[in-house]
Amino acid sequence: MYRDFANFIHMNKDILLGKWMEQMKEQADPAILQVTSDILYEDTSREFVDLIVANVLGTPDGSFSEKLDDFAQKVVHLGWSVHFVTRGLRTFGLLVYSEMKRQNLFIASKEKADEDIYYHFENWLSSMYGVVVNAYADSWERTVSVQKTALQELSAPLLPIFDGISVMPLIGTIDTERAKLIMENLLIGVVRNRSDVVLIDITGVPIVDTMVAHHIIQASDAVRLVGCQAMLVGIRPEIAQTIVNLGIELDQVITTSTMKKGMEKALEMTNREIVEKEE
Template structure:
């Protein structure tokens, strides 16, 4: 029976692929199908069918290597797990219907066929799904690490003056990263004044304000002065409404004003130079 299934799939590969693509375009999430060009979708679909067939012919180690490579590719292309599971089910239905249509499988051997096909597909299904999940988790983890490294940089803009621009929401995990980068950067750049720019922070609630004040206090403990800049009118109103105490922190409405004050603190100022006529 296993040989019968393999021979049918091998000899009808192009027809199975054509039918598989047609059904996937009809049944799959439209957004998943449209993440790639029609040519790329056809090419990737062909690789998927070849991968399923290779389970008959490859050793377990060779097949596992192919699965890992394919999983990494479809994760990069943005195929969700739902399209992978739908693809496996669709393949099973197409093969079953084809075998029955050609009367290779009928009432006399349907139980044998079902048992053999399930014995082939079940470990295949598990291998592909597990590999996809592992690849996705690894990709997301690497992206998260990369995002964290870029999400709270301390940038030296003048001698003794550094700026930390914050963009997006601030949760407890990110607040910890901000604190670490602030303290490491103050020491590394020998900063005397640090400006925390919250222009890009959409919402400042009690928790966010608490994290920012903690960061400012930590900067003062290592011998530097801290300013919070980029306080928009709506943020100022929120801070007042919430009763958040910023008495110990210097604040300005814009980064430009903050840098001007920082220069004064370090006994410097910006002088406009007139062009010679």
């Protein structure tokens, strides 16, 4: 029975595809249609139909799993939600069933026979759900993992500015996981860049509480052990008031209100200064 569904789809692919795309465009999120051209939308939909057929009939080269993974990655990158994909599968399945009934391809002399046919149809649709959703979920997890790694690398970059001077600009909230990354990047970076001074810029950090200050002090102590002086720059008035009210001790950390003042101090500590060039 499953092969009957697959063969019918294969023989009537263009007709089914046209009706299916028309129905799905009516249900699609406008954001999906805005980022997907008509040609890409049609090609992706056609690929989806081919995979449905291949799941039952197989592929000549046995590459169904590889093609399914490629398709899943494509729809994830296009921003198609799992809800839209599964709804598309459901819509397509019902369309196939309706078309087969309309063409009198089901011989049902008794009510029980018709129920059996629908039972087989539901089993076929359920098996397709499992295959497609699992592939989508795996591709989504891989994508999220890659993006998470990329964001972590960008969340605590250490930038060499001058010989012996590096800067770590921090933006956003600092939690325990990110604090560990800051510590690792600082230690690895100052050794690799042979930094004498590292400026930790917290201008973009909205809140500095006891935990954040504790992590900054730990990071400063750690880099000092490898021969580098840490400097905390971007101390805004409200941050200074918070630090004082919390009773946080920053005696071992040089602090400045702006990156400009911090850079001037860092150059002074490395026996350099900025001078105006004479015309």
